[in-house]
Amino acid sequence: MGKTLSEKILAKNAHRDVVNAGDVVWVDVDRSMMDDILGPRVQIAEKLPELTQEIKNRENVIVISDHYTPPANIRQAEIVKFTRDWSLENNIDNYYEFEGPCHQVMAEYGHVLPGTVILGTDSHTCMGGALGAFASGVGSTEMLGILATGQTWLKVPETIQVRWDGQLNPGVMAKDISLKTIGVIGHAGATYKAVEYVGETFDQMEIEQRMAITNMAVEMGAKVGLMPVDDKTIAYLDSLGIQRDSYSVYHSDADARFCQKLHFNSAELLPQVACPHEVDNVTAVMNVNTPIHQAYLGSCTGGRLSDLVAAAELLKGKKIAKGIRLLVSPSSKKIWKAASDAGVLSVLAEAGAVILAPTCGVCVGLHSGLLAPKEVCISASNRNFIGRMGSKEAFIYLGSPLTVAASAITGRVTDPREFL
Ligand SMILES: CC(C)[C@H](C(=O)O)[C@@H](O)C(=O)O
Numbered sequence: 001m002g003k004t005l006s007e008k009i010l011a012k013n014a015h016r017d018v019v020n021a022g023d024v025v026w027v028d029v030d031r032s033m034m035d036d037i038l039g040p041r042v043q044i045a046e047k048l049p050e051l052t053q054e055i056k057n058r059e060n061v062i063v064i065s066d067h068y069t070p071p072a073n074i075r076q077a078e079i080v081k082f083t084r085d086w087s088l089e090n091n092i093d094n095y096y097e098f099e100g101p102c103h104q105v106m107a108e109y110g111h112v113l114p115g116t117v118i119l120g121t122d123s124h125t126c127m128g129g130a131l132g133a134f135a136s137g138v139g140s141t142e143m144l145g146i147l148a149t150g151q152t153w154l155k156v157p158e159t160i161q162v163r164w165d166g167q168l169n170p171g172v173m174a175k176d177i178s179l180k181t182i183g184v185i186g187h188a189g190a191t192y193k194a195v196e197y198v199g200e201t202f203d204q205m206e207i208e209q210r211m212a213i214t215n216m217a218v219e220m221g222a223k224v225g226l227m228p229v230d231d232k233t234i235a236y237l238d239s240l241g242i243q244r245d246s247y248s249v250y251h252s253d254a255d256a257r258f259c260q261k262l263h264f265n266s267a268e269l270l271p272q273v274a275c276p277h278e279v280d281n282v283t284a285v286m287n288v289n290t291p292i293h294q295a296y297l298g299s300c301t302g303g304r305l306s307d308l309v310a311a312a313e314l315l316k317g318k319k320i321a322k323g324i325r326l327l328v329s330p331s332s333k334k335i336w337k338a339a340s341d342a343g344v345l346s347v348l349a350e351a352g353a354v355i356l357a358p359t360c361g362v363c364v365g366l367h368s369g370l371l372a373p374k375e376v377c378i379s380a381s382n383r384n385f386i387g388r389m390g391s392k393e394a395f396i397y398l399g400s401p402l403t404v405a406a407s408a409i410t411g412r413v414t415d416p417r418e419f420l
């Protein structure tokens with residue numbers, strides 16, 4: 001019986017010839033990531049000295065201040081300073097701040113490699129699966145053990161294979177695939193499973209767009225969301241200056257055992273939207289006509305260069321509706337710069353957008369664009385829970401960057417194909 005991609009990566013890191021779904025194994029952790037909100041300030045700084053005086057594999061530890069940057073109040077500033085000071089005191093060379101959401105920073109700085117195990121104190125760490133890594137979120141307690149030992153225990157997950165074949169139609173993006181898949185599987189339908197995305201739709205899809213899909217695997221309860229490494233993956237890593245001999249490429253065997261297989265046809269996919277207040281409350285955008293107050297392009301899901309370019313192409317020469325706010329937070333400082341150099345930010349600003357710093361702030365309701373009671377936001381991010389972006393009485397719809405842009409023009413949740 002063949003083995004899945006997850007089983008192969010975990011066997012390597014467990015130093016075993018073979019592992020099987022269901023096995024509980026101790027594995028080496030190749031990269032450990034902590035963000036400011038669940039990193040050093042939560043248990044780590046206090047408890048780690050009780051476990052060890054020496055962080056194991058310090059060179060593989062990455063700390064990123066991204067939720068509270070730029071700080072909106074003194075408490076947030078204190079947390080960022082604490083995270084920075086802890087990283088400096090512990091000689092963490094890989095400390096980043098004001099660079100944007102951690103998962104984009106991890107990818108851009110070459111910390112996510114195929115065939116590696118990456119664990120981070122943030123639930124969307126699974127985004128790294130777009131590069132063929134076994135990447136998953138952990139809590140601070142687990143991170144404590146990883147910093148002390150360089151290892152953790154994992155139950156080898158079963159794998160759900162999700163196949164998308166065919167071409168996406170104009171106006172339809174990777175985010176729509178993400179939402180449709182989540183709507184079908186459900187917010188708990190993949191609990192503790194690996195979800196492996198395969199099919200010709202992904203073969204044709206740029207890495208940035210693939211990330212919008214693996215990023216949201218956790219919204220189905222998945223442990224990891226993976227895509228096979230291909231030429232596009234290798235070209236992306238080459239562009240970061242990553243040496244090909246610094247990583248190993250694995251693929252699921254043709255006769256690997258999958259606990260479930262789903263097959264979709266991209267040619268039938270319409271723009272999708274997740275309606276309040278659950279990520280799996282998904283329907284076609286054409287079925288929704290809700291007036292909005294705010295539109296948001298950003299987060300680790302929907303603020304990459306290709307997202308901003310797509311939105312700018314639709315907004316070029318147009319203006320957002322009167323009384324609507326379009327907030328744009330590029331997913332990283334590098335993307336901010338690239339979008340600025342390419343004139344994309346000025347197109348968005350000319351349409352009426354406000355360009356923000358690269359940050360988690362808007363997405364998770366910490367700063368930079370909170371919602372008042374009864375306000376409605378269409379967002380390119382990944383969660384729409386009650387209170388997610390501010391008031392518990394606000395409403396959040398999740399859509400693709402094109403849906404966000406179209407909605408900003410009309411002032412209601414709008415199918416972007418209306419503008420094609
Ligand atoms: C607050 C943080 C720990 C959380 C996560 O783990 O995902 C946040 O990034 C989110 O998107 O909800």
Ligand code: SF4
Pocket residue numbers: 067101102103122124299300301359360363364381382
């Ligand atoms: S951008 Fe949003 S989803 Fe991504 S890590 Fe930050 S808060 Fe979480």
